[in-house]
Amino acid sequence: MSAPSPRLAVSGLRKGYRATLAVADVGFEVAAGELCGVIGPNGAGKSTTARILTGQLLPDAGEVRVDGHRIDQEPLTARRLTGYVPQELSLYPFLTGRETLRFVGTVRGLDASELEHAVDALLERLGLVAAQHRLAREYSEGMARKLAIGCALLGDPPLLVLDESLNGLDPRAAAELKTVLRERVAAGTTVLLVSHELDVLERLCTSVVLIDRGKVVATLDRTGLDALGRAGSSLEAFFLEHTAA
Numbered sequence: 001m002s003a004p005s006p007r008l009a010v011s012g013l014r015k016g017y018r019a020t021l022a023v024a025d026v027g028f029e030v031a032a033g034e035l036c037g038v039i040g041p042n043g044a045g046k047s048t049t050a051r052i053l054t055g056q057l058l059p060d061a062g063e064v065r066v067d068g069h070r071i072d073q074e075p076l077t078a079r080r081l082t083g084y085v086p087q088e089l090s091l092y093p094f095l096t097g098r099e100t101l102r103f104v105g106t107v108r109g110l111d112a113s114e115l116e117h118a119v120d121a122l123l124e125r126l127g128l129v130a131a132q133h134r135l136a137r138e139y140s141e142g143m144a145r146k147l148a149i150g151c152a153l154l155g156d157p158p159l160l161v162l163d164e165s166l167n168g169l170d171p172r173a174a175a176e177l178k179t180v181l182r183e184r185v186a187a188g189t190t191v192l193l194v195s196h197e198l199d200v201l202e203r204l205c206t207s208v209v210l211i212d213r214g215k216v217v218a219t220l221d222r223t224g225l226d227a228l229g230r231a232g233s234s235l236e237a238f239f240l241e242h243t244a245a
Contacts, residue, residue, distance in 0.1 A: 005068055007032040007190040008053070008159055013062035015048055022048040023059070024214030030192060030207070032158070035185045037201035038194040039235075040211035041243055046194050047087050049211065050163045053192070054084040066159055080108060083152030087163040087194075089144050093137035097128050097147050100136055101154060108155040122150040125180065127173065141168035149177065153184075160184065163194040178204060202228070202235040210242055218242045 006029035013026040023045040030036045040046050051057040053064055055071050055078060064071040064078075071078040092100055098119060105115040123129045126146040131139065136147060145168045152160055160181075166174050181191055181204070195201055201208060202225055210218040220228075220238070228234055 004032070006030060006065075007034070007067060008192065009063075009065040010049075010053065011063050013049060013052055013064070014060045015045075015052060015057065016060055021214055023052070026062070026211065026214065026216055028209050028216055028219065030190050032190055033185055033188045034206045035181060035191045035193065035204060037205040037208040038192060038211060039196070039198060039201065039208060039239060044211045044243075045214040046211055047163055050084075050161050050192070050194055051086070054082050054161050055079045056084070056086070080155075081157055082159045082161060083154070083157040084160075085145070085148045085152045085162045085165045087167070089148050091136040091139075091144055091147060094135060096133050096135055097139070097143075098123065098132040100147060101150055104151040105154045108157075110155055118154055122153060125176070126150050127176070142170060142173060145169060146173060146177075149180075153180070156184075156187075156189070158188070159190050159192070161192045161194075164196070165193070166195060166197050166200065198235045198239060208235065210239065212243045 008030040011027040013023050015023040026045065026049050038046050048057065052059045055075050066078040066081045069078045069081065092103065095103060101119045101122060102115060105118060110118060123132050126149065128143065128146060131143060136144065139147060145165060149165060165177065169177060185191055193201065205225065206222045208220045208225065209216055225235065228238060
């Protein structure tokens with residue numbers, strides 16, 4: 001029996017900005033039901049890669065497939081399969097929290113009854129019920145990030161790409177998000193989590209991809225992550241060993 005196709009397949013990504021090559025050669029695969037951490041120094045190309053994977057940015061070369069759909073050839077299909085929270089949030093400032101979720105759910109094609117149920121559940125789960133009728137521009141950084149995460153979760157997309165989504169969350173909200181991610185992964189969702197929170201990723205992830213200077217320089221699966229601990233090492237030590245000073 002052949003192995004199942006990866007949920008996310010990335011090969012040969014390149015992206016330059018004038019004289020700067022932000023992504024030089026990035027390639028990796030993530031299976032269904034995996035939580036993959038993406039780590040690397042500042043400026044390594046992590047966020048540029050995330051934007052390419054979610055169709056926000058076109059690469060100069062390379063290929064991205066989501067459930068077999070090439071994002072350059074079937075952009076609408078691939079993007080509907082993906083929930084994305086960027087590092088720099090961009091919410092609709094003159095919509096309330098509830099209106100924002102309704103709008104995103106409508107774009108994702110949820111029917112009216114399904115949408116209202118999903119919105120109610122997300123507002124409750126993310127602790128935004130009391131703020132649901134406030135304009136998004138009035139939200140604190142943590143509240144805005146929770147709302148953005150809610151938008152990404154709407155419709156249960158099979159792929160979630162979260163760029164520094166733990167930023168701005170208080171400990172309780174961060175713990176709740178980690179619980180939500182574990183539940184989604186257990187249900188078969190693939191999660192790509194870009195983060196500098198190495199201790200969190202070491203505990204949470206089934207695999208880790210390390211990017212430095214626009215290239216994948218090392219990867220670890222869950223067995224490799226567990227081996228670090230048994231050897232008295234850590235993901236932080238692994239990071240420092242495999243990246244330039």
